[in-house]
Amino acid sequence: MGQIFSVSDLQARVQAIFSRAGMNDVQSGALARVITAGERDACKSHGVFRIEGALRTLKAGKVDGTALPALKPGEGSAIVRVDAAGGFANPAFELGLPELVARAHDLGLAALVVNDCTHFSALWPEVEAITDQGLAAMVMCPSYATVAPTGGIRPLLGTNPFAFGWPRPGRDPYVFDFATSVAARGEIELHRRAGKPLPDGWALDASGQPTTDPEAALAGAMLPFGGHKGSAIGTMIELLGAVMIGDLTSPEVLDFLGTTTLAPFHGELILALSPQKFAAGRAGDPFARAELLFEAIKGQGARLPSERRFAARARSQEVGIELSDAEVAQLDRFLAQGLDAIA
Amino acid sequence: MGQIFSVSDLQARVQAIFSRAGMNDVQSGALARVITAGERDACKSHGVFRIEGALRTLKAGKVDGTALPALKPGEGSAIVRVDAAGGFANPAFELGLPELVARAHDLGLAALVVNDCTHFSALWPEVEAITDQGLAAMVMCPSYATVAPTGGIRPLLGTNPFAFGWPRPGRDPYVFDFATSVAARGEIELHRRAGKPLPDGWALDASGQPTTDPEAALAGAMLPFGGHKGSAIGTMIELLGAVMIGDLTSPEVLDFLGTTTLAPFHGELILALSPQKFAAGRAGDPFARAELLFEAIKGQGARLPSERRFAARARSQEVGIELSDAEVAQLDRFLAQGLDAIA
Numbered sequence: 001m002g003q004i005f006s007v008s009d010l011q012a013r014v015q016a017i018f019s020r021a022g023m024n025d026v027q028s029g030a031l032a033r034v035i036t037a038g039e040r041d042a043c044k045s046h047g048v049f050r051i052e053g054a055l056r057t058l059k060a061g062k063v064d065g066t067a068l069p070a071l072k073p074g075e076g077s078a079i080v081r082v083d084a085a086g087g088f089a090n091p092a093f094e095l096g097l098p099e100l101v102a103r104a105h106d107l108g109l110a111a112l113v114v115n116d117c118t119h120f121s122a123l124w125p126e127v128e129a130i131t132d133q134g135l136a137a138m139v140m141c142p143s144y145a146t147v148a149p150t151g152g153i154r155p156l157l158g159t160n161p162f163a164f165g166w167p168r169p170g171r172d173p174y175v176f177d178f179a180t181s182v183a184a185r186g187e188i189e190l191h192r193r194a195g196k197p198l199p200d201g202w203a204l205d206a207s208g209q210p211t212t213d214p215e216a217a218l219a220g221a222m223l224p225f226g227g228h229k230g231s232a233i234g235t236m237i238e239l240l241g242a243v244m245i246g247d248l249t250s251p252e253v254l255d256f257l258g259t260t261t262l263a264p265f266h267g268e269l270i271l272a273l274s275p276q277k278f279a280a281g282r283a284g285d286p287f288a289r290a291e292l293l294f295e296a297i298k299g300q301g302a303r304l305p306s307e308r309r310f311a312a313r314a315r316s317q318e319v320g321i322e323l324s325d326a327e328v329a330q331l332d333r334f335l336a337q338g339l340d341a342i343a
Numbered sequence: 344m345g346q347i348f349s350v351s352d353l354q355a356r357v358q359a360i361f362s363r364a365g366m367n368d369v370q371s372g373a374l375a376r377v378i379t380a381g382e383r384d385a386c387k388s389h390g391v392f393r394i395e396g397a398l399r400t401l402k403a404g405k406v407d408g409t410a411l412p413a414l415k416p417g418e419g420s421a422i423v424r425v426d427a428a429g430g431f432a433n434p435a436f437e438l439g440l441p442e443l444v445a446r447a448h449d450l451g452l453a454a455l456v457v458n459d460c461t462h463f464s465a466l467w468p469e470v471e472a473i474t475d476q477g478l479a480a481m482v483m484c485p486s487y488a489t490v491a492p493t494g495g496i497r498p499l500l501g502t503n504p505f506a507f508g509w510p511r512p513g514r515d516p517y518v519f520d521f522a523t524s525v526a527a528r529g530e531i532e533l534h535r536r537a538g539k540p541l542p543d544g545w546a547l548d549a550s551g552q553p554t555t556d557p558e559a560a561l562a563g564a565m566l567p568f569g570g571h572k573g574s575a576i577g578t579m580i581e582l583l584g585a586v587m588i589g590d591l592t593s594p595e596v597l598d599f600l601g602t603t604t605l606a607p608f609h610g611e612l613i614l615a616l617s618p619q620k621f622a623a624g625r626a627g628d629p630f631a632r633a634e635l636l637f638e639a640i641k642g643q644g645a646r647l648p649s650e651r652r653f654a655a656r657a658r659s660q661e662v663g664i665e666l667s668d669a670e671v672a673q674l675d676r677f678l679a680q681g682l683d684a685i686a
Contacts, residue, residue, distance in 0.1 A: 072624075074451075074623075076450075077449075077450050077451045077620065078421045078450040078451050078452050078453070079450075079451035079452065079620060079621060081624075106420075107419075107420050107421040107422075107450065108417075108420045108421050108422035108454065109421050109422065109452065109453075109454055109614075110421070110452075111451065111452055111616075111621070113621060115625065136582065136583065136587065138579075148643070148645075149640050149643070149645040150645060151644060151645035151646055152640065152643040152644060152645035153643050153644060154643050156639050156640065156643065164575070164579045166579075166582050174578075174582070176572075176575040176579075178571075178572050178575070180572075208643075225569045225570070225572050225573075226568045226569025226570075226572065226573055227568070227569075228648070229519075229521050229523075229568050229569065229573070230568075230569055230572070231645075232507070232519040232521070232648050233576075235517075235636070235640070236481075236507045236509075236519075238636055239479070239509050239517070239633055239636070240479065240616070243618075243622075243629050243632045243633045243636065244479065244616065244618045244621045244622060244629050245621050245622065245625070246621070246622040246624075246625020246626065246627060246629065247625070249632070249635075249636060251639065271452075271614075273454075273583070273587065275586075275587045277420065277422060278422060278454070278456060278587045278588050278589070279586075279587060279588065279589040280417075281415075281424075281589075282458065282588070282589020282590070283589060284589060286586050286587050286589065289586045289592070290582055290586045292592075293499075293578070293581055293582070293586065293592060293594075296499050296594065297492050297495065297499065297578070300491070300492070300495040300496050300497050300499065300551075301494060301495055301496060302491075302492040302493060302494035302495035302574075303494055305571070305575055
């Protein structure tokens with residue numbers, strides 16, 4: 001069963017839900033775009049599933065659904081700053097993107113800082129908005145303290161996503177976007193519901209001892225991916241994506257919200273680099289040379305990250321996006337009841 | 344037994360060896376500084392041990408010991424470029440550093456591209472030269488193709504080091520510097536010599552199957568750290584630290600040299616970011632806030648990266664650097680015989 005939506009129909013439906021909940025057009029539009037993009041790419045964890053959390057955060061008063069982000073150009077510098085004004089990160093990113101792109105093309109590299117935002121979406125939509133402009137992108141932000149540093153015993157770091165993209169003219173870009181924890185919190189929750197033990201190395205219990213019990217893990221701490229190296233990258237993200245840009249670190253986010261059930265309030269750092277500027281005067285076209293690398297990766301049977309996502313996108317654009325009856329019913333309820341639909 | 348050197352005496356001795364081998368002062372001086380820094384910090388794998396490889400590469404004609412690096416400022420951009428002119432990376436980095444620092448302070452962030460260099464040293468000396476100027480640093484470069492991408496079967500990526508630093512006024516900086524392979528090639532070699540099997544997950548044999556046999560691993564491929572996430576970061580380094588800057592990728596380096604016994608010829612990407620510029624107008628001092636994060640890490644029993652290295656440095660500065668009799672004899676032989684000491 002279920003119901004098929006075109007990408008644009010689903011986007012309109014999602015935006016209507018956020019409008020009904022009292023959000024202004026820049027907020028509701030940007031959220032509808034990223035949530036629909038997640039559903040379109042078969043990233044169910046970042047699709048319509050996310051609407052409820054966004055509404056819950058709105059109802060809790062922890063995000064301003066009527067915020068108007070403000071561009072703060074910072075003349076003559078390579079830093080573009082957008083004050084999200086307590087709204088969601090997505091409209092702030094959209095506002096800053098053209099100036100980021102212009103400066104990266106002009107200077108070779110530039111940064112977009114988004115301050116005072118609530119961020120719940122994947123980073124790849126932002127990465128792809130930059131690669132669409134012929135630029136490479138590196139994006140990072142903190143989260144809430146749920147991950148113990150390697151050698152530690154308690155939550156301190158966030159799941160701190162790290163994303164990167166490389167433009168491939170005429171093709172889907174090279175994009176990765178991953179949590180710097182060994183697993184996402186949602187995966188631990190799925191093990192708990194299924195009554196299955198966790199793999200070794202995923203988590204610590206509340207006393208700081210390794211555990212494979214999902215319940216104990218949720219009361220304890222997750223671990224970084226890749227041991228001390230992943231822990232170092234997670235720490236780098238706290239420094240660059242929080243401390244450096246004057247926004248909350250993962251432990252500060254958790255203090256501020258008091259819960260991991262609301263979307264986190266923090267900042268975000270986005271770097272854009274111009275391969276054309278960096279390669280200027282050197283032999284070889286960087287875009288053509290990158291293709292040789294990708295061919296070599298695929299030629300030995302390895303996959304490029306995001307391949308499955310792009311395949312799902314192509315399917316969705318052709319045949320539409322299918323939602324289950326339960327998902328459609330939930331959308332209908334959100335549309336009918338607004339924030340009253342949130343317990 | 345052994346012999347104790349002061350840091351400056353050892354540096355002069357190492358520089359004299361490179362001069363004796365025909366190198367000019369900028370090359371020999373920069374190499375002596377990084378090699379002595381490695382020995383001083385008890386990074387034996389980047390200390391006097393590295394002299395032989397540098398001389399071997401020189402003797403093979405794969406690096407120009409008399410090169411004069413040239414600064415190519417690229418006016419008005421955030422990219423500073425240094426043509427290493429076929430010499431070592433280290434003097435090229437030293438030449439570009441002041442301009443990188445000036446632009447990062449001015450623009451908020453800037454990049455130093457080093458092209459056409461031979462690079463065999465750790466990245467932390469470069470990271471620390473940047474953090475010494477109150478800037479955060481991110482440094483990366485390729486290597487030779489010895490690492491299979493996750494899901495692949497053959498060497499393609501390099502061990503591609505990734506390094507980061509955050510300045511801590513009045514203290515040693517926060518610095519990490521690691522290979523994006525699960526282990527360094529030297530560690531596999533050590534297992535081979537000791538007749539010990541490798542841990543699971545380190546390597547593939549020549550047919551692409553997982554192996555714990557060091558011999559088979561050396562004939563096959565190493566694996567990235569952290570599974571597909573580390574593989575993605577290694578690929579990002581090929582793209583940003585090689586393709587984007589118009590220099591050789593790890594497979595191209597191996598083609599060029601035909602061996603992993605010579606130091607690799609490629610480029611290097613160095614980013615510098617100004618916490619003061621990024622935090623401007625925001626509440627809180629970024630350096631003070633970073634200390635809270637470091638205290639929280641250490642407060643739960645985890646270590647900061649490089650702590651052991653800084654402790655060794657303090658000892659070396661106080662009591663000198665001890666070399667074994669064999670090491671001293673080798674230095675004497677290099678000084679007496681120059682390149683004739685290399686088989």
